[in-house]
Amino acid sequence: MAQNRTRKRRTMLYIPGNNPGMLQQGSVYGADSVLLDLEDAVALNQKDAARTLVRNIVKSINFYNCEVTVRLNHTDTPFGDADLEEIVPLQPDAVRFPKTESVEDLKKLIDRIEEIENKHNLPHDKMSIHAMIETAKGVRNVFEIAEYSKRVDAITIGGQDLTADMNIVKTKDNAGIDYARKQIVMAAKANRIDCIDTVYADVDDDEGLKEETLYIKKIGFTGKAVINPRQIDIVNNVFMPTEAEIRKAAKVYRGWIDAKRRNLGVFAIDGKMVDAPVMARAKYVLDMAEIDLSSFE
Amino acid sequence: MINKLGKNIPEQVDGLGKLQAFQGAFEKIKKGVMEEPTVPAPNRAKMPHQSKLVDTLKEAIEKCNPKDGLTISFHHHLRGGDEVLVPVMNLLANMGIKDITLASSSLTGAHDPVVPLIENGTITRIFSSGIRNELGKAISHGKLKHPVVIHSHGGRVRDVHTGRISVDIAVIATSAADCEGNATGSHGPSAFGSLGYAAIDARYAKNVIVVTDNLVDFPCLPPSITQNFVDHVVKVDSIGDAKKIATGTTRITKSPMDLHIAKVASDAIVNSGYFKNGISFQVGAGGASLAVARFIREEMKKKEIKGSYLLGGVTSYLVDMLEEGFFDALFDVQSFDAAVSRSLYENNNHVEISGGMYANPYNCGCLTNKLDVVVLGALEIDTDFNVNVITGSDGEIRGASGGHSDTAAGANLTVVVCPSFRGRIPIVKKQVNTIVTPGETVDILVTERGLCVNPAKPELEKNLKEAGLWVRDIKELEEEVRGICGEPKKIEYTDKIVGLVEYRDGSIIDVIYEVKNKE
Numbered sequence: 165m166a167q168n169r170t171r172k173r174r175t176m177l178y179i180p181g182n183n184p185g186m187l188q189q190g191s192v193y194g195a196d197s198v199l200l201d202l203e204d205a206v207a208l209n210q211k212d213a214a215r216t217l218v219r220n221i222v223k224s225i226n227f228y229n230c231e232v233t234v235r236l237n238h239t240d241t242p243f244g245d246a247d248l249e250e251i252v253p254l255q256p257d258a259v260r261f262p263k264t265e266s267v268e269d270l271k272k273l274i275d276r277i278e279e280i281e282n283k284h285n286l287p288h289d290k291m292s293i294h295a296m297i298e299t300a301k302g303v304r305n306v307f308e309i310a311e312y313s314k315r316v317d318a319i320t321i322g323g324q325d326l327t328a329d330m331n332i333v334k335t336k337d338n339a340g341i342d343y344a345r346k347q348i349v350m351a352a353k354a355n356r357i358d359c360i361d362t363v364y365a366d367v368d369d370d371e372g373l374k375e376e377t378l379y380i381k382k383i384g385f386t387g388k389a390v391i392n393p394r395q396i397d398i399v400n401n402v403f404m405p406t407e408a409e410i411r412k413a414a415k416v417y418r419g420w421i422d423a424k425r426r427n428l429g430v431f432a433i434d435g436k437m438v439d440a441p442v443m444a445r446a447k448y449v450l451d452m453a454e455i456d457l458s459s460f461e
Numbered sequence: 462m463i464n465k466l467g468k469n470i471p472e473q474v475d476g477l478g479k480l481q482a483f484q485g486a487f488e489k490i491k492k493g494v495m496e497e498p499t500v501p502a503p504n505r506a507k508m509p510h511q512s513k514l515v516d517t518l519k520e521a522i523e524k525c526n527p528k529d530g531l532t533i534s535f536h537h538h539l540r541g542g543d544e545v546l547v548p549v550m551n552l553l554a555n556m557g558i559k560d561i562t563l564a565s566s567s568l569t570g571a572h573d574p575v576v577p578l579i580e581n582g583t584i585t586r587i588f589s590s591g592i593r594n595e596l597g598k599a600i601s602h603g604k605l606k607h608p609v610v611i612h613s614h615g616g617r618v619r620d621v622h623t624g625r626i627s628v629d630i631a632v633i634a635t636s637a638a639d640c641e642g643n644a645t646g647s648h649g650p651s652a653f654g655s656l657g658y659a660a661i662d663a664r665y666a667k668n669v670i671v672v673t674d675n676l677v678d679f680p681c682l683p684p685s686i687t688q689n690f691v692d693h694v695v696k697v698d699s700i701g702d703a704k705k706i707a708t709g710t711t712r713i714t715k716s717p718m719d720l721h722i723a724k725v726a727s728d729a730i731v732n733s734g735y736f737k738n739g740i741s742f743q744v745g746a747g748g749a750s751l752a753v754a755r756f757i758r759e760e761m762k763k764k765e766i767k768g769s770y771l772l773g774g775v776t777s778y779l780v781d782m783l784e785e786g787f788f789d790a791l792f793d794v795q796s797f798d799a800a801v802s803r804s805l806y807e808n809n810n811h812v813e814i815s816g817g818m819y820a821n822p823y824n825c826g827c828l829t830n831k832l833d834v835v836v837l838g839a840l841e842i843d844t845d846f847n848v849n850v851i852t853g854s855d856g857e858i859r860g861a862s863g864g865h866s867d868t869a870a871g872a873n874l875t876v877v878v879c880p881s882f883r884g885r886i887p888i889v890k891k892q893v894n895t896i897v898t899p900g901e902t903v904d905i906l907v908t909e910r911g912l913c914v915n916p917a918k919p920e921l922e923k924n925l926k927e928a929g930l931w932v933r934d935i936k937e938l939e940e941e942v943r944g945i946c947g948e949p950k951k952i953e954y955t956d957k958i959v960g961l962v963e964y965r966d967g968s969i970i971d972v973i974y975e976v977k978n979k980e
Contacts, residue, residue: 185884188945192909193721226941393717397724 172196172452173318173358173387174403175396176233180205181214187221190230193393194400197231202247203238203262211243215250222254233294235260239273252280255291260320264295265302267312274313288315294360298322299329303344310351319352320389321345323362336372349384361385367392377402405449413449414460416442421460466847466896470969471958476586476607477625480961483970486870486902490966495823497967500624503667505692513694514640518672519552521693522630525668527553530560531629534666536659537567537591538634538646538795542705545634545672545697547574554583564626566617566658566816567591567861571705579605588626590614591851591861600959601857603975609858609960611851611897611973614658614794615820615827615867616965621665622823623967631666633659633686634700636802638673642691643684646796647806647813649675651699653706654775654796654805656685660815663690674700683806685813711746711776711798718880718909719749725930726836726878726907727756732928733905733921735833735874736766742788743772743835743868744779746797749878753836754778761787772819772828773864775811780804783811792828794819794864820867822965829864829871837865839879841893844935846900846915848877849893851962854886856952856976858960862897866965869902874921881908881938887946889939894952896971897962906935913938953977 177195179186181202190198200221206214218234234251236259237243251259261273270293278288293315297306303326310319323334323341332340345361352359361380364373377388377399388399405413416433420443423431431438450457464470464482473479481489489496507513515521533553535546546565551574553561561584563575568587573595578584580599585606590613592600600609612620620626635656636649646653651674663669669691676696700706714720726749730736742757744750755778761768768788771779775793777800783791784804791811796802804811820829829835840860841849848869853859869875881889889908904921906913913935914922926932953976960973 189718189909193717225945394715394720 172403173231173360174452175387175399176360176389177393177396178205178235178363178389178391181218182206182210184217184221187217188225191225191227193396195230195390195393195396196387196400197233197257198227199233199235199260199389201235202243203235211237212246215243215247219250219254222251222256231258232256233258233260235262235296238263239269239276245276248276248280252277252291253284253286255286258292258294258318260294260296262296262322263298263302263325264309265299266305267308270295270309270312270316274315291315292317294318294320296320296322297344297348298325300326303347306348306351307354310355310357316357318358318360319348320360321348321362324365338376345380345385346383352386353384358386359384361388363389363391364395365391367394370398373398374402403452405453409449410453410455413446413453414455416446417450417457417460420446464968464970466899466970468896468971470972474608474961477610477961481968483899483964483968486899486964489968490822495619495623497623499622500627500665502665512640513642513691515693515695518549518695518697521670521695522549522552522556524693525630525670527556527558527630529558530562531558532562532564532627534626534628534631534662535565536633536656536662537565537569538653538656538658539571539701539706540653541569541571542701542703543569543571543634544699544701545632546572549632550575550578550584554578554581559583560585562586562588564588564628566614567863568593568596570594571701572596576604582606588612588617588620590617590863592858593860597858601852601973601976602978603955603957603959605959608958608972610963611862611960612963613820613862613866613965614816614864615822615829616963616967617658618661618815618817618821619823619965619967620963621661622821625967628662628666630668630670631659631662632670632672633663635671635673635686636700637675637677637681638671638694639677639679639681639688640694641679641688642669642671642686642694643679643681643688644671644673644686644691645681645684647683647685647802649673649677651675651701651703651706652799652802654802655793655813657794657814657819658816659686661817668692670695672697672700674698711751711778713752713755713778714748716748719752722749722878722880722907722909723752724756725912726753726876726905727760728928728930729876729905729907729912729925730757730834730836730874731760732924732930733834733874734924736760736764738767740766740768741770741772741831741833742768743829743832743872745836745838746774746776748838750836750838751776751778753876753878754782758782758787770828772832773868775801777801780811783808792819820864820871820965822867822870827867827871829867832868832872834874834876835868835872836876836878837869837898839877839888841888841890842877842879842903842906843890843893843900844939846877846903846906846935847893847896848898848900848903849895850897852895852973854894854949856894856954856974858973862962866898866902869898870965874905875903876905876907877903878907881910881942882946885946887939887942887949889935889942891939895962895973899964899970908938910938910941
């Protein structure tokens with residue numbers, strides 16, 4: 165859940181739920197999260213098989229440090245409820261709910277999840293929910309969606325479906341979804357939860373992926389979905405803080421330790437006052453750089 | 462007798478005499494001399510201006526006076542495009558010659574048509590560094606009269622020196638040759654690059670036939686095979702299918718799994734302590750191995766490292782690294798694509814070398830002995846780091862020893878790259894089907910599920926752990942893989958030995974048994 169989560173979500177690797185080879189290997193490529201997909205990647209006549217396969221994989225495979233997320237079919241489809249029945253008892257780290265358009269959608273989902281959890285004597289605070297915004301209506305309601313429940317610890321955007329819903333042509337610069345991206349970022353930031361960008365479809369265009377990731381990082385996304393393991397390092401590297409950022413963060417953190425030792429409320433680094441937001445940013449940078457904070461003590 | 466790795470080795474084999482059990486990778490070599498006597502190279506004499514040109518392959522063979530029980534040798538530089546070996550073997554069969562020993566530096570799918578010749582007793586013994594496809598299947602199911610001997614590239618040179626392989630006729634396909642037999646693979650319509658593995662055959666065979674589809678004016682320059690060792694020269698219409706011999710440039714894999722493993726292997730090399738100015742380096746041509754070169758190249762650029770030499774089986778990617786100045790020299794015993802032939806012909810720092818200089822342990826210094834880092838593949842690897850590159854999960858022969866054990870023994874750092882399982886077949890196992898390369902010469906295994914360091918190298922393990930790499934105990938990895946794949950059904954063999962795996966020092970490291978036919 166969001167409050168306790170220290171895990172990074174720079175990269176979320178989509179894996180089709182009906183591909184056993186990819187499912188069993190998905191966690192080894194260095195993605196922070198794997199996204200086992202029961203929805204768009206699976207043909208209608210393979211939904212049952214994929215559900216069973218994902219269930220068995222989640223039960224039996226070691227995903228190491230990877231966060232395990234399952235993308236469900238929407239509860240309005242004939243497959244959504246069966247997905248919940250099979251997946252919720254396994255308590256993956258998260259479920260991704262596609263085409264979230266309103267708090268009513270979320271309420272219906274969470275009520276059903278908790279009903280299943282009650283049936284299996286499972287807690288309500290372990291498995292989180294990622295709300296996926298893929299329609300204009302969802303963009304309009306994203307602030308309410310982001311703050312509806314503590315179980316929602318990430319908002320994600322589905323670029324392909326959103327452009328289809330808006331009836332626009334998807335362009336390389338993604339101009340058509342720029343407003344939606346920024347709305348989603350604001351909604352996530354307002355609730356201190358993660359926001360994950362849509363996929364970059366051209367798996368052979370490394371430069372294009374890097375450029376887009378630099379952009380979405382700049383406007384506030386905390387991670388990006390990827391569809392090919394070859395994209396993982398590129399995205400992870402963009403989200404990795406620069407050496408200068410790490411040095412600055414380390415300096416701030418050391419200053420804070422020193423101030424704490426000397427019982428100082430506020431302190432300054434290089435003549436600039438360090439307040440709580442600066443400290444929070446420093447911690448975030450050190451965390452992204454995988455630097456153990458206890459090493460400063 | 463039982464060898465050092467616990468394998469039961471026959472005391473002797475008909476036609477090979479007394480065998481030696483493998484005693485350890487360096488037990489024999491550290492003595493500083495080869496105990497077995499070296500056979501003298503044959504000498505011939507030619508009258509002044511005597512022509513060596515003959516009209517047909519048949520005529521050339523007939524001039525060598527073939528008899529039952531002869532040994533004939535070939536090189537495998539034409540790879541899957543070879544159209545010389547099979548016609549020559551068919552000619553011998555049509556002449557009624559029986560009980561032939563076929564000694565080819567390697568055998569590929571192009572050589573499947575010789576299967577009927579082993580079934581009818583034309584070929585009764587084979588020496589090779591690799592055997593695949595239908596031929597491998599036939600041998601694995603007991604079709605060859607005597608056990609096949611699988612040697613390494615370096616070991617083959619040793620086998621010729623000691624007379625274990627005593628070549629009566631060497632047939633050397635070349636892409637350009639002159640009337641005296643000066644010949645090369647570096648130019649001509651069927652250019653294939655280095656002729657490194659044929660050098661020993663030319664020197665030691667009692668009869669040497671140079672075959673070419675491109676007879677050029679005397680002298681053919683630069684000569685890889687020189688006229689003083691050549692008896693006959695034959696011009697044929699084609700030595701093979703140019704498309705299968707060498708085309709274009711080798712591309713780095715796009716397989717996410719191979720790239721992931723390659724990146725981890727590169728990180729391991731960079732943090733091993735051997736990644737510094739003057740590094741010498743060898744990688745294989747396929748899958749993850751070649752991809753390691755890509756990441757190493759990026760690291761060399763970033764860290765401004767300049768290497769000494771590249772070695773091996775050479776791809777165009779290595780040629781690019783030479784041309785870009787990452788290494789001073791490229792030593793080429795075998796070339797894999799067309800771009801390599803051009804470089805070999807034009808670039809003085811791209812040097813053709815013989816199989817002996819490449820990997821024979823019994824000389825004053827083969828190049829594998831000076832290697833810093835080698836990256837190798839594996840069909841299977843066990844928890845003692847022993848590697849199998851010859852038999853598949855069904856027990857059938859389907860691979861090549863090649864320079865695997867030679868480079869592993871010579872390099873300061875031997876890195877084996879492979880997935881921990883393929884499909885549902887475990888690659889990391891408690892015990893491999895067949896040992897080709899002993900674990901004592903392997904330092905690191907890199908898989909998609911982390912890397913394992915040979916316990917004999919604690920310093921290396923420490924370095925890699927400190928660099929933040931995912932270092933695991935190989936036994937723990939094997940257990941995990943078994944958990945995913947399950948326990949494979951045991952392969953059923955008969956008691957008949959169909960293959961001997963010869964270590965580079967001539968001792969026998971393992972044997973291959975006949976696979977039982979499925980009911």
